[in-house]
Amino acid sequence: MSTNQPLPRIAVHSLTGCAGELLVILENLDKLLPFVHVTSFPFAQGKNEIRPVDITFVEGSVSQPHDLEKLTELRANTRWLVAVGNCAVWGCVQRAGCNHCSVQKMIDAVYGTNSPIEALPAAPLDHYVPVDVKLSGCPIDATQFLAVTANLLRDHLPYVTHKPVCLECKLKENGCVLIEKNLPCLGPVTAAGCGALCPSVGAACYGCWGPCEEPQMEAMATILSEKGYQLDEVLGRLQAFGAPKELFVRLEKS
Ligand code: SF4
């Protein structure tokens, strides 16, 4: 990179989320600093201004009216918009509640019927604006984050796999905890990216990366039933991470 050229500008912002992705980004920022100019990262710098940038990373779901206003402004001021983390990509736990109950009912139950609190049904970023890259995870994987950023800095839209966790698990030559230990592993219907973290230590995947591309829900349900698991309980873990309720509709009918 020529020293005469200005560095690419990046911004890191948050909507409704737990800041887990912001911590991962902060922990890895030193690796990016020689190559970028960070114009705004309120979690780290306290500067909350929105200015035109090359890449904006956004954590959190759209759950409040001011989230939507901020997201619209961020989209209008960035070339690439990257949704970071399960909240931004799927809506995560905030959306799980909205799958079962209206937002107003939840506000009334928690704060009383005359509460001034305003909320939207929690939704991922692409429900409202175009998203260029979706980096799932709860929280995201640092290596995947750095690889995606390196591609964008070279002006390449990166490929992010949404194949199942089983793929990474097999590449690591792990034994299968679903077959060998009868654990309720959701790897076959969960998106890869974590490096099959849980099965690699002998534990079942509980779906924190969100659903994979074309998840075979009926086949997963059949296997879990054959092993004696309650589908509500096991597949409910995917819903807890914001998997859309449409994925479960056919199962409910069968
Ligand atoms: S342990 Fe889980 S993720 Fe690994 S191959 Fe078996 S079902 Fe797939």
Ligand code: SF4
């Ligand atoms: S729950 Fe599944 S997707 Fe999440 S870290 Fe574990 S193996 Fe990966």
